[in-house]
Amino acid sequence: MKSSWWYRLSLLILLSVIPLSGQLKEFEIKEVEAPPGIPVFIDYPENAAVYIFSSMNNLDISSNLGLVADKSTPREGKYLLIVRLNRQILTVKAPGFKEGKIPLPAMGQRERKFYQVEELITDGTLMINSIPEGAEVLLNGTQYGFTPYEGILPEGDYEMILRKEMYHDKIDQIVVEPADTMMYTFRLTPKFGTLSLTSEPTGAEIFLDNNLVGKTPLKIEKVPSGDHEVYARLEFYEDVVKTVTIQDAQTTSDNIIMPKTQDALNLEKRARWKKFRSATMYSSIGAGAAGLGLKFLSDSKFEAYNNATSTAEATDLRKQVENFDLYTKIAVISCGTFAGWTLFNHWVVIKTPEPVQSVELSLQPTPNGIGLCMRF
Helix, strand or coil: CHHHHHHHHHHHHHHHHHHHHCCCECEEEEECCCCCCCCCCCCCCCCEEEEEECCCCCCEEEECCCCCEECCEHHHCEEEEEECCCCEEEEEECCCECCEEEEECCCCCCCEEEEEEEECCCEEEEEEEEECCCCEEEECCEEEEECCEEEEEECEEEEEEEECCCECCEEEEEEECCCCEEEEEEECCECEEEEEEEEECCCCEEEECCEEEEECCEEEEEEECEEEEEEEECCCECCEEEEEEECCCCEEEEEEECCECHHHHHHHHHHHHHHHHHHHHHHHHHHHHHHHHHHHHHHHHHHHHHCCCCHHHHHHHHHHHHHHHHHHHHHHHHHHHHHHHHHHHHHHHHHCCCCCCCCEEEEEEECCEEEEEEEC
């Protein structure tokens, strides 16, 4: 029963020590040149000396042959050990560290050796920046945070992936050096572009992938790369649907030509013919007024002709009456022509379904006088 208890206790202690041993630090031991200012060793002339420099003041140093003397001053960062001339091994210990070994060769009398002992630094500082910031940092498949990232990692090579929405993944190999700061900056390639749209005429409503985004002229930022459907709509113009392709980090421009609808063409036709109708109506009124004025003058000259006192005066007045009668007839014909043209314009506006493209006017001789010819 007692042996079973000791067995369990020993096993518990062993299990508690095993994980701790895996966490022990290591020494970095290297031989160095004699620094300036070290006095020549004159004590112990039949022995040798080992100088160990360290920023650690808790080193415990021993030799498998035993030390002759220990003249160390740890607070000053210097350990002075008097050793025998034979080959031997120095053992360096400190709490939390694995034992370090310094093999010493056979040495001569008053010979000196110099060593530097420090903690072995196997980790390095890694700094990763990205443009833009906020990218997820993956090292060897493990998520470490987001840019800008700074952390302490074991030395070695790492596969880095920077991942951010709307940007392509950035994959690269990076290195962490021990006791050093490695800084990397990466520019991410966007998976979007810019869409710039204009239209003829301007002011068309634009739907991008069935979403209303505004009216032309229009610039849309951060449109995902690839094909997109653009739908343009404007009153009195036919709807236009087309496909645009967005390239990474580029601006795609397009001008949308919008044909008029038949209703719009009819409205324009009616507006043109209404203006023409107004012009002919006022022209008819003007010609009629001119005809009345000429008729009044002709009657006045005819009355003067009847009261003429000489043959010459009568002849002159007769010619004036004939001229005024001709002018009056022309005015009356013009008035009637413009009135007829006004009625025709009104008929075109009301009755004609398609717009009249052009009208040619010409005066043609007829058996009864002069006629107005209209050709469409």
